[in-house]
Amino acid sequence: MKKTACKQKEKKNRLLTLLLLLLAVVCIFGPLYMTVVIALKSPQEMSHVLALPRHIQWSNFAKAWDMTDYPRKFANTLFITLVNLIFTVFTNAMASYAIARNRKKSRFFNFLYYYFISAMFIPFNVLMLPLVNEANKFHIDNVLGITFLYIVFGMPMNTFLYTGYIKSIPEALDEAAVIDGATPFQTFVRIMFPVLKPMTATVAILSVMWTWNDFLMPLVLLSDKKQQTLQLAQYIFQGQFNTQYNLAFASYLLVLLPVQVFYVLCQKWIISGVVTGAVKQ
Incomplete structure (x- = not known):
C-alpha cells in the first residue's frame, strides 16, 4: 500500500512539474517569440501577430538603428x-x-x-x-x-x-x-x-x-x-x-x-x- 501511494505521489509530482515547466516556457518564450516575429514583419502583416513573416524584413533593424x-x-x-x-x-x-x-x-x-x-x-x-x-x-x-x-x-x-x-x-x-x-x-x-x-x-x-x-x-x-x-x-x-x-x-x-x-x-x-x-x- 505504501509503495502504491508513493508511486501515485510521484506521478502527481511529475505531472505538476511538467505543468509548471510548460507554464514557464509559455510565459518566458511566448513574449520573446512575439517580439522576434513582429520585428521581422512588414506593416501589412501586422494583422496576424502570431503568424510567421512571409518575407523576413531585415531592413527593420537598419531603420530602427537610424531612427x-x-x-x-x-x-x-x-x-x-x-x-x-x-x-x-x-x-x-x-x-x-x-x-x-x-x-x-x-x-x-x-x-x-x-x-x-x-x-x-x-x-x-x-x-x-x-x-x-x-x-x-x-x-x-x-x-x-x-x-x-x-x-x-x-x-x-x-x-x-x-x-x-x-x-x-x-x-x-x-x-x-x-x-x-x-x-x-x-x-x-x-x-x-x-x-x-x-x-x-x-x-x-x-x-x-x-x-x-x-x-x-x-x-x-x-x-x-x-x-x-x-x-x-x-x-x-x-x-x-x-x-x-x-x-x-x-x-x-x-x-x-x-x-x-x-x-x-x-x-x-x-x-x-x-x-x-x-x-x-
Whole structure:
C-alpha cells in the first residue's frame, strides 16, 4: 500500500512539474517569440501577430538603428552604466565594510545601517517630483547627474547585500592585518575586497542590469535628446495616430541584446553570490 501511494505521489509530482515547466516556457518564450516575429514583419502583416513573416524584413533593424540614433544613445547608456558600476562597487563595498564591522561597537554605524536599509522601502514615485525640482536647481538633469543619482539610489540594496556577506567573514582576518601594521584602508583593499569577489560580482551584475533597463529616471530627468538613453529612444515609434510596431520591436531587440548577452555570460556569479551571501558561518 505504501509503495502504491508513493508511486501515485510521484506521478502527481511529475505531472505538476511538467505543468509548471510548460507554464514557464509559455510565459518566458511566448513574449520573446512575439517580439522576434513582429520585428521581422512588414506593416501589412501586422494583422496576424502570431503568424510567421512571409518575407523576413531585415531592413527593420537598419531603420530602427537610424531612427533611434542608436550609436549616440548606446554611448550614453553605456557611459552611465559603466561609471555607475565602477563607483558603486568600490564605494558601496567600502561603506558596507565600515558599517558591518562597527555596528556592534557604535550606535552611529548601527543607525547608518538602518538609515540606508529604510530607503529600500521608499518607492521612487514618491521622490520623483521633488527629485526633478532639485535636479533642475542644481543642474544635474544630464548624463553626469543621473549617473550620480544611480550610485546614490543603488546604495541601500547594495549595502544590504554587502553587509550580509561581510558578516560571514571572520574578523580574525582584520585583526591579523592590523597586527601586521596595515591601516583600515589597506585592510579593506588588500584583504577584504578580494574576499568579497562573489558578492561584488552579484552587485555589479544587478547594478548593470538595473541601470541599463531603467526607464523612469531617465524619463523624468533627461529632456535633451542628445543625452537620452536607449530606453527613451523607443518613444520615437509612437505617433499621434499610429505606431510602427515592426520597427519598435526591432529596436526593442537591439536594446535587449547587449544586456541579455551580459546576463547569460554572468548568471552563474549571480547565483553563487546570492547563495553565499545568504549563508552565515
